[in-house]
Amino acid sequence: MTMFRQFGAMALGMALVVAGPVHADHAPKDAAHNHAHGHDHDHDHGDAKSVHDGYFDDNQIAARALSDWQGDWQSVYSYLIDGTLDPVMDHKAEHGDKSAQEYRDYYETGYKTDVERIVIEGDTVTFYRDGTPMSGRYDSDGHETLTYAKGNRGVRFIFRKVEGDESAPDYIQFSDHRIAPEKSDHYHLYWGDDRAALLDEVTNWPTYYPSALSADQIVAEMTAH
Template sequence: MSVLKFRNGILALLVAVAAFSSGGCGGGGDSDVSMDKWKGSWKSESGYLKDSGMNEAYSAVASHVSGVSSEDVKGAFEAMLYSSIDSIKISGGAAVLISNGGAVSYDYSLVGTTPIPGFDGSVWNKFESEQDGPFKYLIVTEVHSDGPDAMKHWHFRYGASGFDSLVSGDNSLWWPTFVAADTSIEKVAKDMNDEAEAMAQFLSSSPSLSGWDGDWKSFSSYLDDPAMDSAYEAIAAKGKNLTAAEVETALKNMYDSKGVTALSIRGDVITVTSGGGSMAYDYEGRMFAPISGFDGVFWYKFEAPSASDQRYMVMTSVHSDGPDAMKHWHVRFGDAGFSALTDRTDFWYPTFVESSTEVSDIASDFLAEADELAAMITALK
């Protein structure tokens, strides 16, 4: 079970997203569309969000939502608009994508259109490159604006493993956006300010625990079982100078649930089992945050004021790594606030699986992903 594959998608917030910088989210497509429609230089809107010139707009949005601060607003839109592409220059069928890693050029061909879920009459234009890599597949809306004086922009998503995962409702919160390269911070802030009330609808829909309802067992509770030994040995054999003991230690560190052996979720209550005892806490949703290094993947934030060591929880959605793979989700928890969890740079991903999961299921999952796990553990050494 790889933490590198999980995708998320819990909230049906498309109506509010439509109000945010969408203008109908791109409108309909046509059979003649080519990359010439996007010709020119464009900058990711995410690059503007940390500028102090946005603070007034964040406050305007926050003023329409009870219990939400301007910092909450900022964090939410940093998550929704996140892109590892800083800018793009398009000429003909070629796109030069610029990020912190430098510039890379892709030649794209239009391969069709597909409806945007939740937006009747609107489509994604699907472009594919013969070149492999993280931007092989690109889906884009039409260039549009929300009014005569509003800024021109377009939404996009990208990936390496096909169109289905990009179009999927699992990405319903991810709306990377390009604006013209000469767009000023004042223009971006004005656009957000003008849409403040509509954007507040988006932020007022806090996440619910209904997507995690059930009984869950800590992944780490399986890792001492002798039945795991063959999986550790298989992973070590795939790595460079890895031993089975090193594999076991690395995985125990990665999945360490700090003594929490089980979680039972019913409604807004999470019952935490730890140290031989159990305590039930009422949790409230606190929006979401991006997961660093995973484009379009989010932590959902929950807080239980009465809890102690698990007062703050950030959780991925329940997911699996394939049609026959086991369901699971990743979580972090602590008592020092959300930032202490979301900003961690180490590879800490406590994971919970359905309580009926057998150790043989865990071992089989590890064996199926031995190559990937070996590469990851080698890189972490």
């Protein structure tokens, strides 16, 4: 098993699921907010915060196309490891119930990945590990609604590989705290070859911001809330 496959299996996120047992949320207390680290989108309707925090009705969910995540994206994991995100962890500690070090440890597990860059063009997704590309073409495979222990929910938008490199994962699943078509400003991506297993991981959710953003801009985004 390559490192890519290993982290593909880890690169999962919030817990399951559709109509069954309620599993623990993957984020700390006030998870939907703390884990969101700084969305910069504004909404004009009153239910925006509740949707963002994971409170919505099923009839608000709508299918999304891969175009919502088009672009060139960078992992934030290296910024956490080299200390760039220390101000973010300090900010979380000031507003949360953990120390800065506890948040740093939590996000080190959450952000961990060996895929430093992802490029999405049309229906093609290219993963870069140590600069080496692995690509696949992906079609929509629907979505799943996840229920967390605190009572809020999330939606995972799923795409299945229809052709491409063998090393590219069979499934990718996006989570960006949105539940209907809208361009994403950052996202958590979960990948692997087992669709169901991807929905049940609770500790690791590699996170990607636009590659055009500088480190300082990412820190500003993450501390915006």
